[in-house]
Amino acid sequence: MRIFSGIQPTGKLHIGNYVGAIKQWLELQLKHKCLFCIVDLHAITIPYDPKNFQEVIFQKAVEYLACGINPEKSIIFVQSYVKEHTELTWLLNTITPMGDLSRMTQFKEKSKQFKKIVGAGLFNYPILMAADILLYQTDIVPVGKDQQQHVELARTLARAFNRKFGKTFRVPELMLPKLGAKIMSLQNPKQKMSKSIPRSCLFLVDEPNVIREKIMTAVTDPGKEIVYDLKRKPGISNLLTIYSLFSEMPIKKLEEDFKGRGYKELKKSLVKVLVQSLEPIRRKRKELLKREVYVQEVLNQGAKKAQVIAQSTMTEVRKKMGLV
Numbered sequence: 001m002r003i004f005s006g007i008q009p010t011g012k013l014h015i016g017n018y019v020g021a022i023k024q025w026l027e028l029q030l031k032h033k034c035l036f037c038i039v040d041l042h043a044i045t046i047p048y049d050p051k052n053f054q055e056v057i058f059q060k061a062v063e064y065l066a067c068g069i070n071p072e073k074s075i076i077f078v079q080s081y082v083k084e085h086t087e088l089t090w091l092l093n094t095i096t097p098m099g100d101l102s103r104m105t106q107f108k109e110k111s112k113q114f115k116k117i118v119g120a121g122l123f124n125y126p127i128l129m130a131a132d133i134l135l136y137q138t139d140i141v142p143v144g145k146d147q148q149q150h151v152e153l154a155r156t157l158a159r160a161f162n163r164k165f166g167k168t169f170r171v172p173e174l175m176l177p178k179l180g181a182k183i184m185s186l187q188n189p190k191q192k193m194s195k196s197i198p199r200s201c202l203f204l205v206d207e208p209n210v211i212r213e214k215i216m217t218a219v220t221d222p223g224k225e226i227v228y229d230l231k232r233k234p235g236i237s238n239l240l241t242i243y244s245l246f247s248e249m250p251i252k253k254l255e256e257d258f259k260g261r262g263y264k265e266l267k268k269s270l271v272k273v274l275v276q277s278l279e280p281i282r283r284k285r286k287e288l289l290k291r292e293v294y295v296q297e298v299l300n301q302g303a304k305k306a307q308v309i310a311q312s313t314m315t316e317v318r319k320k321m322g323l324v
């Protein structure tokens with residue numbers, strides 16, 4: 001099966017990105033043909049700094065590798081290196097209803113956040129994402145919950161294109177993690193952990209003292225009991241989810257272990273788990289930062305391999321649309 005997923009280069013990876021996307025990727029790359037993309041063209045739909053943009057992209061490649069994405073097994077590449085993404089986006093534009101785009105939750109949220117400068121790029125963002133996915137005849141798209149609506153649009157567009165021009169695209173399936181599809185903010189457990197609010201995040205590169213500070217001050221709920229209950233105890237439920245995902249211990253077992261113990265003990269223990277689990281990523285990242293030539297070579301080779309698949313799909317698409 002073919003797997004495709006991507007992450008925007010701007011902002012450091014947080015544990016939500018790790019659990020929602022990368023943790024799934026690490027398992028999938030053992031068995032399937034995977035493409036993992038750094039989606040730079042998505043990142044420029046909101047304000048960004050062109051001067052350090054190449055550095056930001058390089059940092060994201062380092063983070064992918066530090067997490068254990070293996071370039072021997074998976075194709076790691078930068079979206080803009082493969083021009084077919086923009087070509088397919090334009091072609092899919094022509095069959096995308098405006099109504100579908102205006103219903104997108106992420107568009108509504110971001111256009112509120114960047115009120116003065118809502119560009120057409122932000123509106124058309126989900127079409128570029130559909131192009132990313134369909135270009136590689138993807139079977140499965142492993143993402144977090146916030147991307148579900150976008151993957152559904154990709155499915156809709158694949159079906160619409162196939163109906164109109166004849167069978168061309170595979171219809172991709174969404175893959176959400178069973179636990180952790182939506183990690184919540186440490187400061188407000190009713191909101192998603194999001195890099196646009198750095199205070200809400202625990203970053204993979206955070207040093208042990210920062211991890212301690214962020215977890216010990218994480219917002220919890222009234223009462224003392226340590227139970228998983230999203231309605232009554234969203235803060236504790238979020239911490240239990242994170243604990244379970246990084247310790248591989250089921251939530252039920254954690255509830256038993258922490259029975260009669262306070263929130264502070266849970267937090268202290270979680271700090272230990274996180275410091276230990278994230279240490280190898282931090283260490284590997286520091287090593288990779290010194291290997292610029294190697295990282296750039298991974299991206300160049302990745303783009304070459306991705307392009308072969310992309311070009312083959314585009315030959316078919318152009319033919320079907322009467323463009324050759």
Ligand code: TYM
Nearest residue numbers: 005006007008016017020021039129143144181182183193
């Ligand atoms: P991005 O860069 O915002 O997020 C990257 C991945 O992290 C997941 N994620 C979370 N998962 C759980 N809890 C959270 N709090 C959390 N926050 C983020 C996201 O669901 C995502 O899987 N548009 C996409 C990137 C993209 C893409 C694609 C993904 C572009 N083309 C094609 C898949 C296929 C985005 O902005 O993700």
